Amino acid sequence: MARRTIQRLAAVGGIVGMVVASGATAAHAAPDGLTVVATRHSLLGTHTWYQQTYRGVPVLGGYYATHTDTRTGTTSIQDGRFxxxxxxxxxxxxxxNRAESAVTGRLAGSLVRSAAAVIVPGDTAKLGWLVLTDTRGGSVQTVVDAASGATLSEKSAxxxxxxxxxxxxxxxxxTLQNESLKDTTSAGTxxxxxxxxxxTQLTSGVTTLRGAYASNQSSSGVTSSTRTYTYTRAQAGFEQTMGYYSITSAQEYIQSLGFTDVNNSAQKYKTTGYTDDNSYYxxxxxxxxxxxxxxDDAEDAxxxxxxxxxxxxxxxxxxFGSSSQSGAIGEGFGDYWAYTMSSAVSTNTTAVPLVCIGDWDAVSYTSTTPHCLRRIDGTKVYPGDFENEVHADGEMxxxxxxxxxxxxxxxxxxxxxxxxxFNFTAGTTFAAAANATVSAAQSLYGSAAAASVKAAFQARGFI
Structure with a gap:
């Protein structure tokens, strides 16, 4: 149905970035005013992170990163300088010392280490003191204006x-293997x-559903001093808890694969205030x-x-998703990601097959069983079945x-x-994305794996 578009809004604004010619090095590519923070090695590359500085003083939140492909030597850059x-x-x-004593006294804590001078960017940049305090609820990071002593920001660390x-x-x-369930089915069922x-990963010192990988932005967000969030689907807190748990478990799974920089941040989500039968990023x-x-969409993981x-x-x-083909790739990946996460906690049966996505949410707008938002085992082939509609084309x-x-x-x-x-472009084509995936399979697992990946894309007409 048209309203069930489970979509991604178009990106706005520009992207800061560049590619350095093959053979360039991170050290050669980095501008002045940067200090190396760390070098990390991923499955296929080397990643170096720099701290932005201004007249030798670190700029709060300012960074610069280089990512070097170990196969080609090509270096790409992420520029987060202010x-x-x-x-x-x-x-x-x-x-x-005045900043240190003022903050530790107010928080009834002790100084973790000597306060550091930082530049605080903004409409008018300021010199500040970064104070880290050990409190009963854990470490707290405070930024104090070095001119006035006013608190500019404060958060739990x-x-x-x-x-x-x-x-x-x-x-x-x-879970119940029951395709007859409806939104109006009695609660006891x-x-x-x-x-x-x-x-897991809840932020210490707060009582809301905020953590390292998920951050609840719902109005009237639920709270618990004991960090116990037990609700039924009749209560708004249930969907908020579903959002936190499902997002956090997905990020923990990603990290279990060895990736530490794939949306490794507190993903904001909201389960209240939007009354349409739809969801979006x-x-x-x-x-x-x-x-x-x-x-409610957030009742379905x-x-x-x-x-x-x-x-x-x-x-x-x-x-990502700035063209019709990359938009379709985005929808297809979203459906696949739902499948692969669900496969770890679901039973695959003829009545309720794993390839059927959103089978609880879909009971509201489908009449046939199994109820599916979409399936991922279709037979569409490019270009003959291309409709120039991202959800339909994403099924390929x-x-x-x-x-x-x-x-x-x-x-x-x-x-x-x-x-x-990582090697896709915002407006990538089916062919380019398919070939990048074949290349990754070759580099990670060899020719046999690459051949299997290539065969999958050839069967859909992409390459």
Whole structure:
């Protein structure tokens, strides 16, 4: 149905970036005013991160990174430097020891280490003191204006505590193997579908669903001083808990594959205020919004994982999905990501097949069974079945990824797929993205794996 478009809003704004010619090195590519912070090695590359400085003082949040492909020597760059507006003070009227004592006294804590001078970017850049305080609730990072002593910002620096919550895993249709469920089915029918889970990575010192990998932005966000979030689907807190758990578990799975920089941040999400039967990821705000029409979308983890798929790709390739073919790749990957995450917690049966995506959410707008938003085992082939509609055309891409998973196994397939996406462009074509995936398979697992990946894309007409 038209309203069920589970979409990704078009990216706005430019992308800062460049490519250095083959043979260039990170050291040669980096401009002045940078200090090396760390060098890391991924599956196929070397990544060097730099701290931006201004007159030798670190710029808060300013970074520069180089990513060198170990196969070709080509280096790409991410430039996160800030423009320094105005002229920050060269010396502090409010002394370092005054900033330290003021902050630690107010927080009733002790100094972790001596405060550091930083440049705070903004409409008018300022010189500040970065104070790290050890408190009963964990470390707190405070930035103090070095001119006036005013607090410019403050946040907890600890992000790894656990809580518990009640969720569907992935949804009641799958768990109960019951395609007759409806949004209006009596509450008691769902009792056996609920599961108590550990909520990991919660931010220490707060009582809301905020953590290292997910951040609840819903209005009237639920709170718990004991970090226990147990609700039923009749309560708004249930969808908020579903969002936190599903997003966090997806990121933890990604990291288990060896990737530490694939949307490795607190993904914002919202489960209230949008009454359409639809959901979307908006790259301009980096937020996922789930609709409450029909079955609330965030009651179905497969819908959550689909939207998180868009956030993954946007994090890997800023602005991804700017053409009809790359948009279709985005929708296809989102459906595949829902499938692969669900496959770890679901039973595949004829009545409720794993290849059917969103089978709980879809009961509100489909009449045939199994209820599916879309399937990933279709037979469409490019270009004959190309409709220039990203959701319909995405079914070709998701089928190719499904075949790759079948051929290589879940772990190897997802490692190849995620690695390949780093090399996509925002407006990539089917052919270019398919060839990049074949190349990643060759580099990671050899010729046999590459041949299987190539065969999957050839079967869909992409190469």
């Amino acid at each position: 423009a320094i507006k105005g002229t920050p003070a060269g010396s502090a009227a409010f002394a370092r 600890v992000k790894e505590v656990n809580g518990s919550g009640q969720v569907f895993s992935p949804n009641p249709v799958v 769902f009792t056996a579908a609920y599961k108590t889970v550990t909520l 908006d790259p301009s705000t980096d937020q996922i919004t789930f609709g409450t029409g029909g079955v 497969e819908i959550i994982w689909h939207e998180y798929g868009h956030a993954i790709q946007d994090a890997q390739v800023p602005g 891409w998701s089928r190719a990824l499904y075949d790759i998973s079948t051929a290589l196994g879940r772990t190897n397939a997802n490692t190849v797929i995620l690695e390949a996406q």
